[in-house]
Amino acid sequence: DIQMTQSPxxxxxxxxxxxxxxxxxxxxxxxxxxxxxxxxxxxPKLLIYAASNLQSGVPxxxxxxxxxxxxxxxxxxxxxxxxxxxxxxxxxxxxxxxxGTKVESK
Amino acid sequence: EVQLMETGGGLIQPGxxxxxxxxxxxxxxxxxxxxxxxxxxxKGLEWVSIIYSDGSTFYTDSVKGRFAISRDNSKNMxxxxxxxxxxxxxxxxxxARTGVGSGYDYFDYWGQGTLVTVSS
Numbered sequence: 001d002i003q004m005t006q007s008p009x010x011x012x013x014x015x016x017x018x019x020x021x022x023x024x025x026x027x028x029x030x031x032x033x034x035x036x037x038x039x040x041x042x043x044p045k046l047l048i049y050a051a052s053n054l055q056s057g058v059p060x061x062x063x064x065x066x067x068x069x070x071x072x073x074x075x076x077x078x079x080x081x082x083x084x085x086x087x088x089x090x091x092x093x094x095x096x097x098x099x100g101t102k103v104e105s106k
Numbered sequence: 107e108v109q110l111m112e113t114g115g116g117l118i119q120p121g122x123x124x125x126x127x128x129x130x131x132x133x134x135x136x137x138x139x140x141x142x143x144x145x146x147x148x149k150g151l152e153w154v155s156i157i158y159s160d161g162s163t164f165y166t167d168s169v170k171g172r173f174a175i176s177r178d179n180s181k182n183m184x185x186x187x188x189x190x191x192x193x194x195x196x197x198x199x200x201x202a203r204t205g206v207g208s209g210y211d212y213f214d215y216w217g218q219g220t221l222v223t224v225s226s
Contacts, residue, residue: 031210034212034213043217044216045216046214049210050212055214089153089212091211095156096153097153100150
């Protein structure tokens with residue numbers, strides 16, 4: 001199984017901050033990496049697919065990068081609606097998720 | 107607009123069976139890849155099963171032989187038959203359309219989820 005490890009598990013940030021979340025795969029997954037945002041009581045929402053492609057309707061302040069085993073999700077200027085938990089997910093072999101990164105208000 | 111709505115969750119004893127259903131609108135289940143994903147506080151998000159448009163089915167190892175994904179094309183519905191349920195199957199189960207392109211796949215539309223609790 002491919003394990004996905006996110007860091008940090010949580011972070012505190014302020015509106016306007018640049019936020020970076022990393023995701024590491026236990027083996028190379030090329031660019032088969034997706035990012036989701038989840039708010040309490042809601043289903044996850046797709047933000048980024050294939051490592052760097054912005055899903056339709058997602059604000060351009062979200063961006064993704066990386067390939068192989070190391071990936072990054074960046075929020076260029078954190079907005080109030082961005083406080084949530086973020087998950088990475090690989091689709092190279094089967095499909096597995098990271099454990100999540102909770103973005104909280106400082 | 108794509109809408110997915112899961113039903114069928116509830117409290118079930120260990121060893122029991124349950125059938126989850128997902129009613130789709132705005133998307134044709136038979137023409138798409140469709141998945142079940144579950145979420146627990148302890149293990150987080152876990153992909154469970156997928157059915158391809160050609161009818162091929164795949165499962166995560168922990169449910170192989172116990173769960174079966176299927177679809178009803180006439181009703182545009184997706185199902186998950188869950189047998190021999192265990193406490194560790196307790197989770198919120200989501201139905202998700204699985205978008206595909208250039209060899210990639212991703213969960214781009216989700217239902218609201220249905221809670222399955224396996225407990226005596």
